[in-house]
Amino acid sequence: MSDNSFGARDTLRVSDRDLEYFRLDALQSQYDVARLPFSLKILLENLLRTEGNGSVTKEDVEKIARWDAGAEPSQEIAFSPARVLLQDFTGVPCVVDLAAMRDAMADLGGDPAKINPLVPVELVIDHSVQVDSFGLADSFRINAEREFERNQERYAFLRWGQQAFENFAAVPPDTGIVHQVNIEYLARVVFEKDGVAYPDTLVGTDSHTTMVNGLGVLGWGVGGIEAEAAMLGQPMSMLLPQVIGFKLSGALPEGATATDLVLTVTQMLRAKGVVGRFVEFFGPGVSALPIADRATIGNMSPEFGSTCAIFPIDAETLRYLEFTGRPKQQLELVEAYSRAQGLWHDESTEEPSYTDMVELDLGEVVPSIAGPKRPQDRVALTEAQERFREALLEHAPEVMTMVDEASAESFPSSDPPATNGGGDHGDSAAPAGSPAGGSGVPTTLAGQKVPVRLADGVETDLEHGRVVIAAITSCTNTSNPSVMIGAGLLAKKAVEKGLQRKPWVKTSLAPGSKVVTEYYERSGLNEYLDELGFNLVGYGCTTCIGNSGPLPEEISAAVDEGDLAVVSVLSGNRNFEGRINPDVKMNYLASPPLVVAYALAGTMDIDLVNDPIGQDRNGDDVFLRDIWPSEHEVAETVQDAVQADMFRKSYGEVFEGDERWRSLEVPTGDRFAWDPDSTYVRRPTFFEGLTPDPAPLDDIRGARVLAKLGDSVTTDHISPAGSIKRDGPAGAYLQEHAVKPKDFNSYGSRRGNHEVMMRGTFANIRLRNQLAPGTEGGVTRHLPDGAAMSIYDAAMKYAQEGVPLVVLGGKEYGSGSSRDWAAKGTTLLGVRAVIAESFERIHRSNLVGMGVLPLQFADGENAESLGLTGEEEFEILGVAEPLNAGEAPPRDVTVRAGGTEFRARVRIDTPKEALYFRNGGILPFVLRQLNA
Template identity: 45%
Template sequence: MAAPNPYSKYLKEIKRGGTTYKYYHLPSLSKYYCVLPYSVRILLESAVRNCDGVQICESDVKNLLAWETTHKDSCELTFKPARVLLQDFTGVPAVVDFAAMRDAVNELGGDPLKVNPICPSDLVIDHSVQVDVTRTPDAAQKNQDIEFERNKERFTFLKWGARAFTNMLIVPPGSGICHQVNLEYLARVVFSDGGVLYPDSVVGTDSHTTMINGLGVLGWGVGGIEAEAVMLGQAITMLVPQVVGYKIVGKLDQYATSTDVVLTITKHLRQVGVVGKFVEFFGPGVAELSIADRATVSNMCPEYGATVGFFPIDKAGLDYLRQTNRDEEKVQLVEDYLRAVGLYRDFSNQDQDPVYSEVVTLNLANVQSSVSGPKRPHDRVSVVDMPSDFQQCLTNKVGLLMCRISRERQRTWDRTTHFLCWCRTLCVLNATRVMLRSPLKSRSWVHDKKTASRSTALCSGVIPSWKHRQASHWGRPLGTLSLVSAGAVVLIGLGVCAGWTADGKVVYLRDIWPTRREVQVVEKQYVIPAMFKEVYSRIEEGSTSWRALQAPDSALYPWDPSSTYIKRPPFFEGMTRELPSIKSIENAYVLLNLGDSVTTDHISPAGSIARNSPAARYLAQKGLTPREFNSYGSRRGNDAVMVRGTFANIRLVNKFIGQAGPKTIHVPSGEVLDVYDAAERYAKENAPLIALVGKDYGSGSSRDWAAKGPYLLGIRAVIAESFERIHRSNLVGMGIIPLQYLPGQSAESLGLTGKERYTINIPSDCRPLQEIQVQVDSGMTFPVILRFDTEVDLTYFRHGGILNYMIRSMLG
């Protein structure tokens, strides 16, 4: 039972606009508060405010106040974020799970209306638009109309969710990508709940949720399953973080971009080694970076491996709130609160610099213009080195351009008549500044608009407004600048370069590249608060198509058996009120034997559904044609499709097979089968399954189906050399046991082929990070670490997963 908050004595008041607010005066807690990293202060505030003796204890507060010591000791911490952010690919399965939980609670005799987000949750439907129509001025609108019809079932279901669940905002399609909407509209910076002020913080179902740290909002990506637990009021269990202080000094060259800065910082931090750590930026050079610049740096956290890349809020942050049409009274309240609790930052004041685990420094004057990608954005090549790198790319198997050129495929393209049709999704995070450079460049270099066909999905709903304002100013639209798709160039194996005037003179990038000052002037002139007011005042209404959708108005969702998009998942079938006993795994077969760096996309691809795949066969049996298959990402609400798509990536390399492909061996018979078909056969034989994997299992973007899919295939344990942080948590959340070889050991070093049978004895009184034994039918035994890292992990496992635990909690 929750106890009274022992820190209530630290409550103080702020008055603003005739209203009195309360807040916890953190500086009064300890003299050591003023030396804590700003990101740790936010964790501390949450612990103080939520201290109930059950989920959050006084020990959490004390461990954070003693951060200088505890961050070195792998000390455990529980944290309650202020809100949850979902995008539709991960949001649909979350709402499906909530709907299924309502059914389960109802069937077990409970009140289904108890199943609601407790923590404020925002779901942004930011689907990507497929290109069906090209070469017409209204191509973009037509493609959006087709996309809406294609995804009508999903959108109808989400509209039901918007009505059925309280404390959940669902932003209709066409508003922009979730991270940009989060930055421009959803971010509170400071929350007010029941008259109590506290810092905004967020966990999101996308690894790039970290972008919001650029605005002083602490946030990072978690698995979809863990996010659902937070939505239901559960705290996140984590270790007291190490915080690397990243000091920025100097001034940036006028031709350098935020992309140049982020690539430099990313490469530097990868060299420093910040995996699993917080990075906090400080120093006078931070003031040189706009909020868009900072957000871009924070967005790259997954590429340099940090949990967050945090920028405390300063005057630039407050100005950004005003620019994006936040209420002035609210902005003043934000400033009052942040100053009162020591969370407002003056980067030029060294007296405000906290103590960090370690400090590294970047001089902005050393940042050079560079290029990167497209497949590995954390790699970079300086522009001055591009000529030699480009030449090397022509013959290297893998280079920055990721293309191979054979002599017979080299060709010269007529620069006036032959351009490739291109499709571009503007998922750039500092969208305004990146796009503002386009008209500035095109003033000096514009081709005939007939040479390119365009369909653009914009990251921010504000972009069309200032795009129109720019067009009226310069006399011609952005669309007159012809671009060639790098993806298409790579696909057909071309090595390309461009840049000549009509009379044959070479055009260099320096001739057309705008300075940062030019961009800042244009941004101030054309990106104005009125645009944000116009767009976001109607954001919840959605388009005409969205408003016309007829969604059910019931508390329980009326599942349609004929739907191929939305299906009630089987996770809670056979569930009882009573806690099940812990069962060991006996004589399990290995479904897959995988190597290093198996990503969530290998495990649960989000792309197109191959026509010869089990998922395609299932959809064909439902009467769908290949044109109607859509993608795995769009069908995340249907477990029958998703389980058939698990390990269906054509680039998956299974050691049983020896070549890329979504195949495995049914060990008893030796037959080579699709992974799903093999798992189905094992299920008929009542044979439990495990997987053997290498290092960094589950790296890449967080995907709940990368854990749900293996669970439905029958995999009950994964033995790995190491796990990606979010994916390990997702496995636990689905009741799959994560096991890790001892340091230096692997399947190869132990002589495991994967064709053995494995017995894993799980003690009924197992402890976090306990060493247990795995028995092989060959007679050998080897030790592994039980990667239940916390007592909370064990609690979820005993219940069969996070959602099962929450259902039993609601049943009392």
């Protein structure tokens, strides 16, 4: 119970009920809390309600009340989320760790039953389905059956967890994508528990947890390690953030979609620089955006780097909650509470104080795509072909010699190719209307063509730029009826004109919930999507996370034979290189209608605005404008086809599952019976030898560099993800345990096995380790002998030699998804410290949470400027002594590398993080706390 130092506890009358709540305006006489941003009001309520819990004091409440919009973040607060959201890839290791913590607690002589979620934990199994079958009427059944064959062991473990742990519920597979299920069903907006009303807040083990920000729910992605601590009642230590206001005005123009809007917002905010900040949307344009559009923007928060991207609660929020089947009592609570707390937004709402502002007139948004390897690299559709050709030069420089004679004079062969270094094409590429060949870009791609005979006997050929994957997938857009209906209407018009997808395109439709297929069937649009090969393949996060499945063998062989730079187009949020499919070098994000359009065109080397997309039955040209549905058509179809009863029907028995789920053989008991032969679920080694008190820390001496990496190394590069290579360390391990390559499954499905995951850490096929120049993948050199070997093998050899390890990185180290195994694998390989130019928020926190020291080069310095080759021996001095004494870590420490000495900033940012690091990580700290 709160200390209630500010007299904020009061009674709220909601219909015929009296609920307790903590009034924000109780502080108004001392502090101008009415002008606080919406998101900080939610944090303020959180601290008012939890004051006196051992982590929150009266002074902490005042930190928020006195928030200085322009101050650099330095004030630490302890945030207690109302619930935790998991998906199965990241959720399985959470449950594995909880099970292992019960064992460790028993080993310490404590009570294993203390290891139990203390807040509601909801897990949605959505990351395991893979697109093995596509383009068939029964593709969904085939993929679902394969999913259960591969993952039966994991699913039985999760069902055990559902029975063994209190406050834990699992949504079975083949139901929906976690974030869509969250906004359509799980989100409360306002909680009511034990007679107390308070805002719905959460953390999730998927970075796109921020999708729920569209509903006015404050939440963001964290590592699985932090999520486990939150489950166990640990308040989350965080710095009071700066808040960027994003003012919206106007309305989207005809032809522009929510996807185009979010790609524009992503580009703007990446350019602004919002890493580690809150972003909050306000202004007259907010009311013009339906919740689905807001959720699409919130979803992309990790892509522009902010902690959250939140919208306020308003009449549209209530409309959506009612439409999606929330009970009347909940609607009354949301409205009464948000109005009473000053969380309600309408035309009379006073503009909050913000650190800085960005403005966008929605009327300026144009059709766009983003790629070929970063979500923020937005390209207007009118320039897509030209920018694709620029980017192609990076992957296929030989196209420089494949131009027609007419353009050859416009750029001498000695000119450097205009690749732009894979950077922000949307900002620095040539302006619209410039000659395609004027900057060294070929005007034709008359290059090598590899003939292909497909399984159905069709003969064709492949060349650079062919679209081999067109996927309507991922939470970002499949929750949005307007873009999904738009895709269906475009398919209908295309079929009616006699157009078909190109035969080399692997097409797929993976909606975020069963509601989507309901409204497709009600509108009759599913027939046209099926006709173009966009048959239902599963309800889950497929292509966007690398579960695109293999390309047809003959396509894959042709790509390999010609070393072709082929393309995927997907309606997702992630397009990092090496992520989508190992055969595909270039990946573009696009709205669902554009995904269908590119499947019809079959190539990125086309001007979709001005070139014909195909020919009709009479041989006449068909242009995209001929089949693009109008805003009125989309709105009319949405109104007729999308109905509230669909949500009630789809979520009526959401936790029940199908016969396969219900018939699983599930172990019983409070402690899990680990199978020593399992290759999916193994007891992790993190708690072996854990003592009641932590051992003293030592400075790092005699360390070697395991990997020297460049800028924008993502957690996808670090963490095991996607398919498992037959000849890699993880593949070798599985074969040693009698698993055939065809049964490897993906890294994501084996996240409960640390042996597999540590072997896949730093093994991404696109990782370039500068310590082993000229290589790609998890290759390094063991020092001082210089022998080349896998990163895993080198790490094990260093461990035998007693040599600690460091990793050198560049800017934005650890950007991308919040992958706990990027930190877990790093520590299991023996890495004691990572020295980088800058860190992405979640990964830095996860490193600390696993006992790995994050160090940041001084401003203006990096490995290159200091002359570091990675072949030096490293010493890191000055961290251990103050931490052993229970003091705050030093701000800077001395690093010696060979003959070079420099200062590096310690990125242990809060006192709580110092406690975690002193204990070897969050989980050992929690275990010791509970045991004590």
